Structure formats: C-alpha cells, structure tokens
Amino acid sequence: MGEKLSREEEIKAESGSLSPSRLARLKDRKIRKELFITGKKAVSGLMVLYFQENRVGTPRYLVYASKKLGSAVQRNRVKRVFREALYSKKKELKAYDFIIVPREGAKTVRMHEAISHVGKILFDHGLLEKKIPPNPPLSKGNLSNGI
Secondary structure, X not given: OXXXXXXXXXXXXXXXXXXXXXXXXXXXXXXXXXXHHHOEEEEOOOXXXXXXXXXXXXXXXXXXXXXXXXXXXXXXXXXXXXXXXXXXXXXXXXXXXXXXXXXHHHHHOOHHHHHHHHHHHHHHOOOEOOOOOOOOOOOOOOOOOXX
C-alpha cells in the first residue's frame, strides 16, 4: 500500500511522465529567475505570460499569483483556473517553459474565458504545435438546424 519510490521514480513523477494527465511544474528557482529575465513576454489584460524554449522536451509551467490579487482563497482560485486552461491545451503545447502571472482582472474570470484567452495568446505567439485557431469562427455550413 505505502510503496516507496526510488529517487528516479520520484523525479519522473514530478516531471509528469508517470502521470500523463498532468503537466510538469517548473520548480527550479534558477530556471524561473532566468525565465523572468531572459524569456519572452506576452502581456494581456488578464495575465502576463513569460515563455522560453526548454531542453527537457516537454512543456513545464508555473502560475505565480502575488498577494496583490487578494486573499489566499482568491489567489488559489485564480491559479486553479489558469492551470486548468493550460491543461486544456496540453496536447498542443510545444516544449517551452511557461510562467503565467495573473493580473488584477483575472480575479473574476470564468474557466471558459480563461481557456479561450490562454489559447489565443499561445496561438498568437506560435506556442501551439497545431496551427488551428483556438476557437474557429462558425460558418453557415457548420450550424445545425439552420440556427
């Protein structure tokens, strides 16, 4: 029941290779600091996205919510929403390190809004493997029942 993992298995579990439903978290302080300084930046009304190509071969992320966003409950909600937005694009992400810094307007954002917003920013900056827009416009041929 309480099996102990070897150090290698722990590292694999942390990097996400044992859990295919999760993305690897960006834990190394030195890499985070370097990403803030030398990484590229995409700014929007809801968040600031820092990104840089990594040598690991899999995408890694960090959602950094400062105390400016409010209480711990509010910060955790915002982190959860943006984490889920990245998870929804997991299969399409290139091997980059990502840091998402939510802004003040992100406190009231809904899950579907965050997913489309993150998808649009990732698409605009070429960070998705597939070159399909996140929410393609509907044409009259795509509508069912002529609505």
